[in-house]
Amino acid sequence: MVGRAGGVGGPRRPLNQRVAEPRVIRAARTRRTDQGGGRQRSRVVRGMRLFLNSHRAKLDKKGRVSFPAEFRAALDGIDSRTFYLRPHHMYGCVEGLSQPKLDALSDRLNQLDDYSEEAENLRLTLFGDTAQITYDAEGRFSMPQNLIDFAGLGESLVFTGMGDVFQIWEEQALERRKAEARQKARDNRLTVPGTARPPA
Amino acid sequence: MVGRAGGVGGPRRPLNQRVAEPRVIRAARTRRTDQGGGRQRSRVVRGMRLFLNSHRAKLDKKGRVSFPAEFRAALDGIDSRTFYLRPHHMYGCVEGLSQPKLDALSDRLNQLDDYSEEAENLRLTLFGDTAQITYDAEGRFSMPQNLIDFAGLGESLVFTGMGDVFQIWEEQALERRKAEARQKARDNRLTVPGTARPPA
DNA sequence: CGTAATTTCCCATGATATCCCAACTTATCC
DNA sequence: GGATAAGTTGGGATATCATGGGAAATTACG
8 A cells, every 4th residue: 555655656546446436326325214123323314425435634734634525525415514523432533423423413312311421421422522624615624633632643644434424543543443343354254233123 | 699709799680580481392202303304403403503522711800701612603503692501410510501401401390290309309400500691792701600619610611512511611620521421431332322212 | 879899891912713825736538 | 648627735814713901881788
């Protein structure tokens, strides 16, 4: 995997980019949350495309970073330039969420009893360090300093699509995390739960 | 309720003055999260944005503090400069509520039996020390002395967004609280309950 | 009712964030 | 291979935010 070492050379295409494919990803659009019974973990909002692939980017002197064009296109599907960034609670990276994703989380948290300890802990963890971000006409946004510090972001960082969310990593930390994920996926033979589940 | 330390006199409004009666807000628990069209949030009034992130602020010599611009923007969605502050009954911080949130609480408390012990305890806890606050044209408000004392607020304090409410903490106390919440979230793998639930 | 204290309103300034413009690089199309 | 479009990068101007101080208005007290 080569890239912009020292600011010179290297293709600008996303990391591990494959040959050109149609940009519309139909699976996401046709998935319906009303299929099947049982628990529904998340909603897919019509028009929103998935965040896919990994994209290298740079922080400049003013703390600005270019939001990857494909991620902008994903948000374009819901006519939005706004997303949310928060320190990940499990990994040393920044988690990115779209407005619909945040709204879905917010809706579910609102089902909890006010002033329960569970609600207080979840709200603080999910909202207490979550920054609302809007990218500008050039496709850039200012990365909050506390997130730079938390994830150890340097000049080079990587946006990693995770479907309906994305993550932002320091490059080396991402490599370690990916290796761990691959190993665990192999160990567990990587089963993906279906959507229809019998009641508990 | 005593007034400003070092000063004289109590609250400006008579003790038993009633606040405006709460407006009717649909009970949150009976509304189903909308899975189809636009974003609708239970218990959240349309136009009101979430309180997010953490914002450091300072108390000045006159007891004024700048209400964070993003929180002003959140209230702007409902065309309001008014919010409510109360000592949190679970943590050593100040809780902030919007008018709609206070109204929603009031509405739910109105479902309780009048003069029941539960209602008396909840009403006193939630309303007995709640101050109505309006920020001025510069975005500042005067922090009530009893809240400064209760939360141990010094010159530096932090506004923390919790979704539909916010909290105001002394900086070190917030860090401890956040660490606790993150640990609890990790212990529970930050599972946020889904929306389709079997009856209890 | 007069005076003192407190609160609210108004104005100015410095710092920071956002917006705007231009240039460069890379990818795509013909 | 050249032209064009798209994406990225750099810098400066402008707008917004936070802060400090004082004047005016309001409230409390004797």
